[in-house]
Amino acid sequence: MRDDLKRVKQKLSWTFAIAIIGTCAVFGILYYLGIDWLNFYIEGSSLLIYDNEKPYVDEFQQYVTDNDVSTTDIEQYDEWMADHDVSFYSIEKEGKIVYSKSNVDKLIAPAKNMYDYRMAGSYQISVNFSDTDAYVFIYTGFTEKYYIAFMFFDVGFSLMMGIVFVYLRIRKIIAGYQTELEETQSREKKARQEKDELMRNMAHDLRTPLTGLMTYIDIMKIENEADEENQKYLDIVTDKVMNIKTQMDNLLDFSMASSEKNIELDKPIEAEYAVGDYLSEMYAVLRDKGYTIDIEKIKWEKQNIAVNIGLISRVFTNLTDNICKYADMDKTVVMETSFSKNDFKVKIGNGICDDKTLLESTGIGLKSVDMMMLRMNGSMSYSREHGMFWVKLEFPIVK
Template identity: 40%
Template sequence: MILFFISRHILMQIHGTLNVVEQSETELINEKNMLIRSMAHDIRTPLAGLQSYAEIIKMENKKGAIPTEHIDVIFNKICEIKGLTDQLFDYSLACNEEALELDAPCNMESAIGDYLSEMAFILRENSFSLDIEKLIWKDFKITVNSNFLGRIFNNITNNICKYADSKAPVCVSSIYRSKDAGIEITNHIADKSSLFNTTGMGIRNITIMMKQMNGRAIVSHNNTEFRITLWFSRA
């Protein structure tokens, strides 16, 4: 009997220690994500000032004292750094250990339609055409987090603008199954070597965010085509 109580006491101590360790690990993860978020924010502030300064130089460079291509290089590098800080910020949000609050269930068109319209507008502004013949809206309810969904489509739009061939249409279609539904976006790749120059953080962020919303992101590509499908569970 004494051995039983001793063993039970030891097991309770071990259980308590494991809980403390688990709590400490969660706190460390949250602290790490907060640090990443703070770093991304701290970089963004001077970067915004630098971008404004570059825009002023571009507007005031009427006499061509500075070659236009040099200013364009500055702009491109600023945009590149901004893209990386945005991805860091998204990563810190996606990896947060706290439970994600989802919006109330609504039809796919209501949940996703505005984000697709915004994506279409930006792509057309960048000389892309869209094929939405297979995009069909049905009475299918899903639950999403609007903040995450906005970041996901912003990421997809930026990737298309960077790596897609504007001569070929970007195809957007919908897929419906009994327990989930998907939005599939396909584009032709402008330069296949560009796939090896990306960090892949944007795609990882999309995958994590979709998982947080009880969905999935499936990515596939070959030398000529890139496809991402966002799967949403039925609410």
């Protein structure tokens, strides 16, 4: 598990590293190609600059005329340029730049090319000053929006490509692990099925010699009927063989309950008919064993439950065997039933014997009961209270 997590972290680290490098590479390539294309577009489209510049030059001409401004009145036209938020302007007289000024120095680099009077020369417009005519170029950042828009596009597109790459890569990683997980689950499912099949086959195979052994023991009991000591030993052997048979039955129950095969429930019937016979059978077996049984709290209502007859039979057989093996003969076995809005409950309690404990067992009987109840959409729980061991079975009411 730790190795798998380490591999995932490594793959994700490489994915993000490649994504960052790739995003930067895409950004750089698009930037240089895009900037070259924008420069070509802007420089090749004289109307774009002219149409944006001419309204300013016309207004400047009106200002020069109204205020009798000459080319040497730098403060006057400098003030007008500042009031109109002009980024850059230049004035050329007789082929020489007599003045140029940049009011803003934070524009993006490509737009700053418009400050170069050598480039701006082809976009100059004649202005009639009071002393002479001069060529004026006014730039208010009207090409900057194209560069800014391109920068946003470049950043957005590069990030999107990086995100798409990470998304596709993560999907591929997840798909790979899903495939591995499905293959692992398939192998585990096959292994469980083979294990269950082996357990069932072993249980069936062991039943045959156990049955034969029980037959031989019965014969030996008959033949040694007069020998009390042999009878005592044969009774001990009988108990041990029965314990083995019980464990085999529990193993078979556990295998069947844990199997992934679909178990269909029988048609819903009243709770009394669904479990009443099994409680009666348990009562009869325990009474024959010498137990005192309290059934005063058994009551029935006309509520339906759905069970599987094979599973419910084994549930009560397992509970009966547990009581016979571990309960205190001197304490009363209590059987109770109760109904709520959504559940029907069966509670069975027995005294805990000091010299018998469930810890002597593997607990597979109760585990089998729990799993069989789950297969019938019910549940099993147990508790120890005041020297009593209680098992509670809950069945959902079927409306």
